[in-house]
Each structure stands twice: as C-alpha cells, then as structure tokens.
Amino acid sequence: MRATPQPLESLRILVSCVRHENFSRAAEELGITPAAVSQRMRALEAQLGVKLFGRNGPKLVSTDRARALAQRLEQAFSLLRTAVDECLRTKRVLRVTCAPTFAARWLVPRLASYQALPGADAIALDAAQQLSPAGSFDVAVRSGSGPWPPYEAAPLLMELGTPMLHPKWLSAKGRPTARKLLKIPLIPDPRWRAWFKLAGLPNAKPQFVRTRFPNYELEAQAAARGIGAALLSPLLFEEFAAQGKLVAPFSWSVEGPNGYWLLWTKDSREAHFVRWMKSQFGI
Numbered sequence: 374m375r376a377t378p379q380p381l382e383s384l385r386i387l388v389s390c391v392r393h394e395n396f397s398r399a400a401e402e403l404g405i406t407p408a409a410v411s412q413r414m415r416a417l418e419a420q421l422g423v424k425l426f427g428r429n430g431p432k433l434v435s436t437d438r439a440r441a442l443a444q445r446l447e448q449a450f451s452l453l454r455t456a457v458d459e460c461l462r463t464k465r466v467l468r469v470t471c472a473p474t475f476a477a478r479w480l481v482p483r484l485a486s487y488q489a490l491p492g493a494d495a496i497a498l499d500a501a502q503q504l505s506p507a508g509s510f511d512v513a514v515r516s517g518s519g520p521w522p523p524y525e526a527a528p529l530l531m532e533l534g535t536p537m538l539h540p541k542w543l544s545a546k547g548r549p550t551a552r553k554l555l556k557i558p559l560i561p562d563p564r565w566r567a568w569f570k571l572a573g574l575p576n577a578k579p580q581f582v583r584t585r586f587p588n589y590e591l592e593a594q595a596a597a598r599g600i601g602a603a604l605l606s607p608l609l610f611e612e613f614a615a616q617g618k619l620v621a622p623f624s625w626s627v628e629g630p631n632g633y634w635l636l637w638t639k640d641s642r643e644a645h646f647v648r649w650m651k652s653q654f655g656i
Contacts, residue, residue, distance in 0.1 A: 383417045384446050386410055387425065391435045391443035467494040467646055470510040474589040475633055476500040478609040480514070487649060494646045502587060504636075511641040512650075516631050524636040529654045532633070534564045534604035535626040537619040541599055548622055551577075558582045558601035560592050565604060568627040593619065 389399040390410065400407040418425050425439040435443070471480055476498065487493055499505065504515055507523075519526055542557050543549065549557070551572035559565060561581045569577035582601045586592045589603075593610050596603035597618040605619075607626065613619040635656075637647050650656075 383413050385450070386413050387417060387439065388443045388446050388450065390414060390426070390433075391439055394433050394435060396433060465495075466497050467512060467641065467644055468497050468499070468510045469512045469514075469646065470499045470501050470505045471514040472516045472588070472633065473500045473502060474609060475514050475516070477590050478606075478612070482612075483653075487646070490645075490649070492645045493649075494644055496646065511638055512644065512647055513636040514650075515634050515636060517634065518631055519634055521634060521636050524638060525642060526634050526636045527651065527656050529633045529635050529650070529656075530608070531628050532631050533606045533608060533626040533628055534562065534568060535607050535621050535623050536568070536602045537593070537605045537607070537610060537613065537621045538596055538602035539599040540617065540620050542602065543620065543622070551623070554602065555579050560595055560601045560603040561585050562592070562604040564627050568604060571625055571627060572623075 386399065386403060386405075389402050390396060393399045393402070396410045396414070397407045400410045403410070414426060423438050424436055425442075427434050427436060477500070480498075484496070484498075488496075499510070504513060504521075513524070514529070515521065516532065519528070536554060536559075538557065551569065551574050555574075555577055557580075559579045559581050565579060566577075569575065569579070582595075584595070584600070586595060589605055589609070592603040593605055593613060595601070596605070597613060604627070605621075607614070607621050610619065614621055635647070635650050635654075637644070641647060
C-alpha cells in the first residue's frame with residue numbers, strides 16, 4: 374500500500390520541533406503559533422501512524438523515529454535549497470533592442486567589459502531601426518523625445534550634431550569656416566538649419582547630396598568615404614576622429630531635439646543590465 378504524501382510544511386515543522394525539542398521555540402522560528410505547531414504534529418502522527426513526540430515531565434522529547442526522519446528531511450531540504458539557488462543563478466537571456474547607431478558606437482564597444490562583471494546578464498542584441506513590438510524585448514535603447522508608455526523609461530543623453538567630414542575637404546583651403554562649409558556637399562539632416570543658425574548664418578543655403586540615409590551610422594560611413602559632411606555626435610563618433618577617418622573642425626554642436634532613452638518592461642526593472650546602464654549615465 375502506497376504511503377500518503379505528507380505536506381512539505383508539516384515536515385518542515387517537524388524538523389524544527391526535533392531541532393528545538395520545544396513546540397514554542399519551533400513556532401517562534403517558523404512565525405506561527407505554538408497551538409498551530411501542536412495541531413500539525415498531532416495530524417502528522419495520525420497520518421503516519423507513528424509516535425513522534427512524548428513528554429518527560431514538562432519537557433518535550435522526540436522519538437527515535439522522529440529524529441531519524443528529521444535527519445533525512447534536513448538532507449532533503451538542503452537539496453531543495455541548492456536546487457532553488459541554482460535555478461536563480463541560471464538567468465534567462467535578456468532581450469535588448471537598440472538603435473543601430475547607439476548599438477554600434479556606444480554599446481557594442483563596452484559589451485565585453487560588461488560581460489566580465491559579476492552577475493552580468495546574458496544578452497540577445499537586436500539593432501533595429503524601429504522599436505520592436507511589445508512582448509518581443511525586455512530592454513530597449515531608442516532615439517526620440519519620449520514618453521514611451523507603457524514602458525518605464527529614463528533619458529540617457531541628448532543627440533548632438535556637429536559637422537564631421539573626410540580630411541580631403543580640408544586640403545589646401547585650410548580649416549573650414551561655416552561659410553566654406555556651404556561649398557561642401559552635406560548629407561541631408563533636418564538639424565542643419567539649426568546648426569547654421571548657431572554658426573551665425575540663419576539664411577544659409579547649403580547644397581545637399583541626393584542620397585538620404587536611414588541612420589547616423591550610415592551617414593558616418595558615407596562621410597568617411599568623402600561623399601559629404603554629416604551632422605554627427607562627436608561623442609558617439611569619436612573613434613572615427615581618433616582614427617583619422619573624419620575630422621570635426623567646429624567647436625559647437627546643435628543639441629536635440631531628440632535624445633537616447635533607456636526603456637524597460639516592469640519585469641526587467643531589476644535586471645543587472647538595466648542597473649548597469651543607469652550607472653553609466655548617472656541615473
């Protein structure tokens with residue numbers, strides 16, 4: 374005849390009672406009343422058909438069978454705790470979708486350092502131009518003005534734009550001025566008018582190349598091949614300047630109107646990656 378499975382809670386109470394040899398101290402440890410402990414133990418004895426506790430005067434005494442059972446249960450509960458700990462250490466892959474420029478110029482160069490951190494999340498990265506559908510990502514970095522309902526969000530940095538161009542455009546003509554820039558083909562960007570206004574040329578009529586590019590990363594690649602000057606972030610494209618692929622001859626940048634935002638779902642608010650991203654930007 375098969376034994377009736379016992380409730381885990383009753384077995385946990387048994388272990389505590391045997392350890393303390395006292396229902397009241399066991400109740401205090403478990404956060405329940407002594408009466409509840411006593412009732413559970415009487416029910417367990419009836420279910421098992423085994424005497425678990427007796428009295429030696431006022432003192433509670435566990436039987437040999439109770440002590441043997443409690444010892445085996447301690448081992449079993451230890452295995453359960455280990456299994457749960459291992460489960461918690463095995464993190465699911467965090468789905469991160471990111472604007473292509475931010476992914477290429479900021480995130481990817483730092484991923485190796487991030488993955489070396491204790492507790493770092495495993496990441497599946499999608500560098501998508503548009504925000505992925507709800508339910509298909511856990512964390513996102515997007516370019517825009519916000520807000521981003523229903524996601525929780527925090528601004529990371531404003532978009533900056535300063536002219537960056539191939540060194541060939543400097544040639545013998547020396548360092549360009551804003552007026553000289555009007556003679557160089559420009560890669561289309563709606564922020565050029567604001568930049569020229571900052572440069573003191575509110576009525577500037579620049580010439581633009583005929584190709585429009587879908588993101589700053591491709592604009593930078595085009596500028597690095599001498600197609601024209603692009604309005605780019607000196608922060609995100611500092612590597613291009615360091616490598617001599619592009620030069621940024623002007624000291625001022627147009628800011629906004631958009632910025633890069635960190636978005637996350639409610640289930641991902643405590644993800645290690647989210648906390649790390651916030652720390653990188655002082656959020």
